[in-house]
Amino acid sequence: MIPGKRRAAVMFFSVAIFGALMLQSVSSQNEPSIAASESITVSVEGDSYTLQCNLTSSHSAQQESYWMKNGEEIPETRSPNKNTEYLLKKTKGDSAGVYMCVFTFAMAPAANATIEVKAAPHITSHKRSENKNEGQLAVLYCKSVGYPYPVWTWRKLDNGIPREIDNSTGRFFISSRDNYTELHIVNLDINLDPGEYHCNATNMLGSHDEMIVLRVRSHLAPLWPLLGVLAEIIILIVIIVVYEKRKKPDDLQDDDDHAGPVKTNSTNNHKDKNLRQRNTN
Amino acid sequence: MTNNKPKVEGRSDEAEGPDGGWGWVLVGALFVSTSLVFGLMRSLGIFFVEFVQYFEESAQAISWISSTGLAAQQFFSPLGAALCNAYDARVVVMTGGVLAGLGLILASQATCLVHLYLTMGLISGLGWGLIFTPMVATVMAHFTRRRTLVLGLGFSSIGLSSFAFNPLFQLLVEMYAWRGALLILGGLSLNIVACGALIHPQRHSKAPAKVDSASRSSCASVLNRVSSYLELSLLLERPYITYTLAVTLLNVGYFVPYFHLVAHSRQAGFSEYQAAFVMSAAGVTDIFGRVVSGWFSDLRHFRLIHLLTMWTTLAGVFIMLLPVSSLSGSYTALIGISLLYGFCSGALTSLVFAVVPKIVGVERMMGGLGLLQLIESGAGLLGTPMSGLLKDITGNYIASFMVAGSFVILSTLTMATLPHYFSCTDPLPLQRRSLDDKDEGLHSELKLMNSVSSDKNHKGVNDLTDEVTKYPQDCVG
Numbered sequence: 063m064i065p066g067k068r069r070a071a072v073m074f075f076s077v078a079i080f081g082a083l084m085l086q087s088v089s090s091q092n093e094p095s096i097a098a099s100e101s102i103t104v105s106v107e108g109d110s111y112t113l114q115c116n117l118t119s120s121h122s123a124q125q126e127s128y129w130m131k132n133g134e135e136i137p138e139t140r141s142p143n144k145n146t147e148y149l150l151k152k153t154k155g156d157s158a159g160v161y162m163c164v165f166t167f168a169m170a171p172a173a174n175a176t177i178e179v180k181a182a183p184h185i186t187s188h189k190r191s192e193n194k195n196e197g198q199l200a201v202l203y204c205k206s207v208g209y210p211y212p213v214w215t216w217r218k219l220d221n222g223i224p225r226e227i228d229n230s231t232g233r234f235f236i237s238s239r240d241n242y243t244e245l246h247i248v249n250l251d252i253n254l255d256p257g258e259y260h261c262n263a264t265n266m267l268g269s270h271d272e273m274i275v276l277r278v279r280s281h282l283a284p285l286w287p288l289l290g291v292l293a294e295i296i297i298l299i300v301i302i303v304v305y306e307k308r309k310k311p312d313d314l315q316d317d318d319d320h321a322g323p324v325k326t327n328s329t330n331n332h333k334d335k336n337l338r339q340r341n342t343n
Numbered sequence: 344m345t346n347n348k349p350k351v352e353g354r355s356d357e358a359e360g361p362d363g364g365w366g367w368v369l370v371g372a373l374f375v376s377t378s379l380v381f382g383l384m385r386s387l388g389i390f391f392v393e394f395v396q397y398f399e400e401s402a403q404a405i406s407w408i409s410s411t412g413l414a415a416q417q418f419f420s421p422l423g424a425a426l427c428n429a430y431d432a433r434v435v436v437m438t439g440g441v442l443a444g445l446g447l448i449l450a451s452q453a454t455c456l457v458h459l460y461l462t463m464g465l466i467s468g469l470g471w472g473l474i475f476t477p478m479v480a481t482v483m484a485h486f487t488r489r490r491t492l493v494l495g496l497g498f499s500s501i502g503l504s505s506f507a508f509n510p511l512f513q514l515l516v517e518m519y520a521w522r523g524a525l526l527i528l529g530g531l532s533l534n535i536v537a538c539g540a541l542i543h544p545q546r547h548s549k550a551p552a553k554v555d556s557a558s559r560s561s562c563a564s565v566l567n568r569v570s571s572y573l574e575l576s577l578l579l580e581r582p583y584i585t586y587t588l589a590v591t592l593l594n595v596g597y598f599v600p601y602f603h604l605v606a607h608s609r610q611a612g613f614s615e616y617q618a619a620f621v622m623s624a625a626g627v628t629d630i631f632g633r634v635v636s637g638w639f640s641d642l643r644h645f646r647l648i649h650l651l652t653m654w655t656t657l658a659g660v661f662i663m664l665l666p667v668s669s670l671s672g673s674y675t676a677l678i679g680i681s682l683l684y685g686f687c688s689g690a691l692t693s694l695v696f697a698v699v700p701k702i703v704g705v706e707r708m709m710g711g712l713g714l715l716q717l718i719e720s721g722a723g724l725l726g727t728p729m730s731g732l733l734k735d736i737t738g739n740y741i742a743s744f745m746v747a748g749s750f751v752i753l754s755t756l757t758m759a760t761l762p763h764y765f766s767c768t769d770p771l772p773l774q775r776r777s778l779d780d781k782d783e784g785l786h787s788e789l790k791l792m793n794s795v796s797s798d799k800n801h802k803g804v805n806d807l808t809d810e811v812t813k814y815p816q817d818c819v820g
Binding site: 193195 | 517518519520522523524526527529530531533534536537540541
């Protein structure tokens with residue numbers, strides 16, 4: 063090889079390598095770096111956790127920092143600090159979710175870091191019992207807290223054994239989204255549908271189960287008490303009328319006094335009637 | 344002689360109404376029927392939540408149902424009274440029971456809100472109107488010495504049944520849905536038919552015989568008969584008009600605490616449960632007040648009208664004190680005043696109807712009660728919206744309560760203008776003016792002859808002295 067060409071190749075390669083190294087360090091300088099705390103698994107309710115984010119390097123001036131939870135900004139967390147903290151006081155089930163610390167810059171797009179707060183699912187709201195008429199639509203729902211979002215399953219208690227819902231009749235529809243699930247049952251059947259239903263939320267940390275009782279009212283159900291009441295009334299009236307017919311011959315005299323208010327110094331004709339009857343009796 | 348008795352009742356009262364015996368059975372019937380009329384009306388709130396959900400109407404539109412029912416009950420009261428005068432009280436009450444039950448049963452099949460107005464409002468209201476006044480008048484006719492006590496016992500059923508019906512209706516609605524619950528309630532209301540069957544059938548119509556003797560089928564005589572059944576002649580007599588006016592003024596202010604006390608307590612800063620408890624506490628003392636005042640009035644230490652005035656004044660004062668007591672923020676003061684208010688308002692309820700026969704006499708009592716209910720119904724419709732308006736204007740309930748209390752005090756002052764108010768004995772009740780005064784004189788002479796000839800009937804002697812001396816005696820003691 064010609065000695066001049068070798069030197070040129072070495073020069074070229076060293077410049078290339080140096081240039082690549084420079085490029086890398088420059089480009090990493092363009093992206094700000096954030097040191098964030100690790101993901102937390104909430105195990106004990108009531109503990110306090112602190113989420114921290116430190117902006118270690120940035121090449122443009124920092125304006126503000128704030129926190130977001132599940133995609134929405136948490137109010138009153140805006141501050142101009144580089145090191146920002148968010149205190150989770152007395153963690154409850156709904157503390158779980160995806161938290162983000164966001165740094166805004168004057169001349170550059172915002173940067174963020176994600177911290178996941180995980181918790182086992184806990185079903186917070188569900189109706190304990192649902193009463194519907196037959197043929198109607200029943201909607202059973204369950205709502206939970208926890209992260210990651212659970213997988214929902216619905217089961218019906220059949221002779222004491224929970225079984226997956228049998229949709230051979232095509233009347234059951236399940237719709238689940240994140241922390242919420244609904245079971246729709248159309249055209250309620252009074253023989254097949256009443257019973258205990260269980261909604262189950264499961265994620266990698268645990269699972270939780272809740273029970274809902276479904277009762278189906280028949281159209282004819284109120285007729286029985288009604289017939290009972292009517293029978294009672296008819297019996298009472300019969301007793302009263304019979305009692306009266308029995309006492310009638312005995313009380314013919316007294317009845318004239320009891321019937322309505324006894325008149326005294328009002329119309330004189332009635333007075334005379336009373337007097338006359340007394341005289342004949 | 345009977346003139347020297349220190350007792351304050353009119354002597355004519357003693358000759359009427361056999362106390363006790365079958366009368367107590369009728370008190371039981373009054374208890375049951377009043378609870379199924381007014382107790383049921385007060386507990387219909389449970390259904391309104393269901394109606395709002397099912398028919399998707401505003402709460403105000405739904406609340407018109409109970410307003411229509413109450414208004415119909417009061418409007419048809421004179422009709423009920425007139426029918427009792429013309430025909431048999433037993434048949435009228437039984438028909439009323441059938442209508443009340445029918446209205447609720449038809450309401451269970453309603454498909455739109457207008458159906459509910461017509462069935463639960465109009466038909467049931469008509470039934471209730473045919474039940475209440477005749478039952479009250481019949482029971483009052485059967486008692487003299489214990490009249491106020493039995494009225495108090497009968498009306499205490501309203502408070503007791505609203506306690507019992509609220510959870511019962513809730514249970515029925517949950518188990519059978521509102522349609523099934525209304526169906527069952529209609530059946531329960533038919534129990535009033537059995538209550539009506541307990542009234543003895545009436546032998547003679549109360550129409551004065553004089554009216555029939557003249558031309559029968561002429562328009563004028565029919566109108567005369569109708570007006571005598573309705574006791575329209577009472578409207579021309581000053582004592583009755585005065586009393587009706589007083590009761591009307593009372594009604595303007597009387598219902599205001601029932602509607603607004605809970606809201607006022609919440610506004611004063613107390614919790615929901617505390618506010619609801621205030622209302623329940625007032626309800627409990629209301630029941631006590633009815634019975635105790637009935638028992639006390641029958642001890643005959645004071646005239647009924649004086650006792651009524653006292654309770655009314657106290658109730659008015661306590662209504663005015665209600666907002667003042669909660670101003671200081673003290674819960675004890677609010678509870679205390681509410682308890683006292685409940686007692687006084689219950690106490691005056693027993694007496695309001697018992698005074699009527701003192702003014703108009705037992706014979707015209709039925710029509711008198713009917714007309715009274717009709718005239719006082721307007722006040723109820725006026726009072727609550729007015730207090731609501733005052734609250735909207737001033738922002739709190741102080742003005743509403745003050746105005747309500749002042750209406751009640753005003754009714755006391757009106758009562759004080761009744762003739763012979765300040766005497767110790769009751770004046771004689773009003774006589775029905777006969778068409779022909781000459782006949783009156785002739786008949787009194789005939790009576791004189793008959794009573795002298797009969798020695799069995801001491802009533803005749805009393806009536807004789809009553810006819811001759813038409814002026815109340817002065818206090819002896």
